Amino acid sequence: MMQKYLFIILGLFAVLSALMVVFEKNPVHSVLYLVLTFFAIAGEFVLLNAQFIAIVNVIVYAGAIMVLFLFVIMLLNLNKETEPHKALWMKFGAVVTGGLLLLVLVSTLKVADNAEVNPMNTNIGAIRQLGTVLFGQFLLPFEVSAVLFLAAMVGTVMLSKKDIK
Amino acid sequence: MGLSVFIIYKAILVLIVFSISLFMAMYSTYAERKVAGFMQDRLGPNRAGPFGILQPLADGVKMFMKEEIIPNVSNKYLFILGPSIAMFTSCITGAVIPWGTSLHIAGYTFPLQITDINIGILYLMAVTSIGVYGIMIGGWASNNKYSLLGALRASSQMISYEIAMGLAIIALVMHTGTLSLRNIAAQQSGWHWNVIYQPLGFLIFLICAFAETNRTPFDLPESDSELIGGYHTEYSSMKLGFYLFAEYINMFISSAVISTLYFGGYNMPFVHRLGLSPNLEAILGVIFLFAKLCFFIFFFMWVRWTIPRFRFDQLMGLGWKVLIPLSLFNIGLTGTIMWWFHKI
Incomplete structure (x- = not known):
């Protein structure tokens, strides 16, 4: 309550x-x-x-x-x-x-299927749980987004350089 | 444990940790002057009380009694908010540090830690990253160019060194396999101190701790020769006192964190062989932690009175071009060694 x-x-x-x-x-x-x-x-x-x-x-x-x-x-x-x-x-x-x-955003949330989440499961957001899911089930998307971030970082460094050789 | 017992125990623990933080910070100011005096062949404070032991009290009274000036053009609310945030963030870090094992009284177990969240290290990182706001808001609200420069220096310095600090912690977490400070401290019983397994990580963490607390050689945000007083130029009375005090509490907490993460926390080798009762052992553990912590506080002062200040570009160069690659190398090295010994 x-x-x-x-x-x-x-x-x-x-x-x-x-x-x-x-x-x-x-x-x-x-x-x-x-x-x-x-x-x-x-x-x-x-x-x-x-x-x-x-x-x-x-x-x-x-x-x-x-x-x-x-x-x-x-x-x-x-x-x-x-x-x-x-x-x-x-x-x-x-x-x-x-x-x-x-x-x-609202329509996406409305269409998304609300998977039943057990509210008694206090481990759902725990770091161990998250790590297992990220590095198991969602390994490929995780790595792809990591590469994306790296590309963005390199791009930023390039853009902020005054004279590009 | 009943709810009322639990609440009373937590309240007492919070009160004790809070007052010890304040007390240690208070006497760090005294110790700093004594150490400075010793290093420079002077006496240091010796007027108030025997050996000048009442000097911090006298300073406190002075701070309270001084005239409080709020610049006319500054934003009043933000001007007051700045030192408040600085003080607040430095006080709440003590909540996750395991000060000792547990006391067993009347059938109850009382862990000597305010809260053991499973993301203790990340909590520390979060609080440090919020600490920047105190300096930034204060520096900006002063409406003074020197203050603003000091605030900008502080924020860029703290953000830069946070990265290297985080990467050093990642290597440590790879080794320990947990983010809970209680488990990390418990793992280091006997001689298994993390500094032995993570010497490079410890060095990086130590340097970053100096930068995060704005201590010499990284005290550029308030370097007096260039910026008058840096971010607290316009502050007077107890608001200035809050900024200065927050720095000493930060120093105390960083020493506690360094001792807990890398130097075994409350553990000391061979204590188990003495065959003491668990309660006595727990109290001894607290004393050991404080001994380690006092050494690091002394170390902070030692460095301050030995090494001159960096130039700002040198500081940034050290952070980005030396410490971050070094900590990445440390992560790779840790991973390789763990793989070699089949720990993964």
């Missing part, structure tokens, strides 16, 4: 801080709200017995990617006065594309 309430509270918190990301005028505040959102989502993962995903979410998203976001925004030193405002048609286009993305 308590878990259910915690889940709802965290969910509300996540949605609220996600909305604040959009509505906040100052970009640095937006980034900080996004970090809060990630924490709320990590909390949800813990309640779902997925400790590993929760902690990786914190390490990778809140701890590394958002720090880089913050880093760039602080260096750019954006503020309300100097920030150029987008044209109206651009805002409209952004709303439409965002809505379409939402539609796709």
Whole structure:
């Protein structure tokens, strides 16, 4: 029962801080709200017995990617006065594309077959379980995505080089 | 164990760990000055109390009494949030460290660890990576170019060294086969300290620990000769005290982590042969852990007063071009040796 309430509270918190990301005028505040959102989502993962995903979410998203976001925004030193405002048609286009993305996500979730998960199985998100599944059942997709990441990394290094020989 | 007993025991344990962290941090400031004095052939603090033993208290009172200045242009909430996050993150790391085995009192078993989550090491990594926010937010909210530069240095340094630290830990986890700090400490009974199996990993971890705690030779975020005070230039009173204090708590916790991961934690060889009662042995284990930990705190100070500061590009070069390849090599080496001895 308590878990259910915690889940709802965290969910509300996540949605609220996600909305604040959009509505906040100052970009640095937006980034900080996004970090809060990630924490709320990590909390949800813990309640779902997925400790590993929760902690990786914190390490990778809140701890590394958002720090880089913050880093760039602080260096750019954006503020309300100097920030150029987008044209109206651009805002409209952004709303439409965002809505379409939402539609796709919702429809995917609706169509996906809800495999029965035993809620009593507390090992479902444990790291040993996850490792066995990742390196057994899903070995090929896992390795393919690893190669993809490597390619992205090499690409980044190449792009950030000033003079490519 | 009943729920009420459980809650009382956990509350007491949390309180003890918290106050010991604060106490150790407090007296680390004193020890740091004494060590500095010793290294530079001076006396160090000797005015407040016998041998200057009350110096940390005097410093604390001074910090509280000083005028608190919040710059007019800075963002007030974020300005206060910065040191709070720094202090908070350094205090919550003590929760997963196994301070000893277990005490057996009145038929109950009380493990001397606040919580044994099965991803203890990752928890430590997560908390360290969040610690950056304290410095970044504080530096940015000060609205001062020196502070911002210090904050940017701190964040880029901590992110860079986190990678090498994580890779060093991966090699350690390959060897131990568990992410729980309690199991890692228990595996190292007798002479099976991980430093023997992972000497290179230990070296990388140690260097990264220096960088993560912003200690000399990696204290570029607050290098006084270039950036005045770095990220805490605009801070005064107890907010400055929080930043400085957080650094000492971090040092204490990193020493505890190094001792637990690589130097056997609460284990000491030949203790089992003394034939002591389990409770006494557990208490002795805590004392051994603190002895190892105090050595590492001393080591942190020793290095600080021996080695001069790096240049920032040297620091980045060391992190990305030396430590990361070295830790990748360490992972390969660990894997090869494990394969050779049919451990996989």
